[in-house]
Amino acid sequence: MEEKKIVLGSGMVTLDQLQKFADDTVSEEYVGGTLGNIMMIMAHYGWHAMPVTRLDVSVDSEKMVDDMKASGMDLRYVIREEGGKTPVIFQRNYIKRDGSKGKSISAPEGRSRFIPFSAITKKTAQTIIEELNEVPDVLVFDRAYPAYIDLAKHFKEKGALVYFEPEGISQVNQKNVGKAHCAERCGEVFG
Numbered sequence: 001m002e003e004k005k006i007v008l009g010s011g012m013v014t015l016d017q018l019q020k021f022a023d024d025t026v027s028e029e030y031v032g033g034t035l036g037n038i039m040m041i042m043a044h045y046g047w048h049a050m051p052v053t054r055l056d057v058s059v060d061s062e063k064m065v066d067d068m069k070a071s072g073m074d075l076r077y078v079i080r081e082e083g084g085k086t087p088v089i090f091q092r093n094y095i096k097r098d099g100s101k102g103k104s105i106s107a108p109e110g111r112s113r114f115i116p117f118s119a120i121t122k123k124t125a126q127t128i129i130e131e132l133n134e135v136p137d138v139l140v141f142d143r144a145y146p147a148y149i150d151l152a153k154h155f156k157e158k159g160a161l162v163y164f165e166p167e168g169i170s171q172v173n174q175k176n177v178g179k180a181h182c183a184e185r186c187g188e189v190f191g
Helices: 033-043 057-068 120-133 146-157 172-179
Strands: 006-010 014-019 026-032 048-055 078-080 088-095 103-105 138-141 159-164
Touching: 006 033, 006 146, 014 033, 014 057, 026 033, 026 057, 033 048, 033 057, 033 138, 048 057, 057 078, 078 138, 120 146, 138 146, 146 159
Parallel strands: 006 048, 006 138, 014 088, 048 078, 138 159
Antiparallel strands: 014 026, 088 103
């Protein structure tokens, strides 16, 4: 039997709350966000998916952990702690006047419109580097934080393909990501 390919991913994982068209209540909740989506897809396709993220200890983070467990992810680096943050995105689906479907994305009612996020620390990144015996085939990250750059540089040197899926391109992101020598397109992961 062929060994599963490993993807290690660091960044923002969200809880996506979806509202169906005719109802004002949340009807479905799933792991989302750029990194969450990538990790769920890779797990679905049979990869050994290992997300690296920092969450709070809440009902929302528990829902995310349950969803990731159900998909078969390795959650050893999903850190749940007081002081962490669990980003939640609310997607409202609706019918436009012309009959076509539309959607709006926002924070859930009563929450800040800015999505809360806590990156892992450089100390946590160092612990992962020291503990993880496997070299991932792919390392993906979605934010140019120092701890994520440390992981990218280390695993690139060990032979991993490093892929950066940016939240947006800024001068800071370009400067930091250049240090990690990343692949530029998703096609390079699957090509």
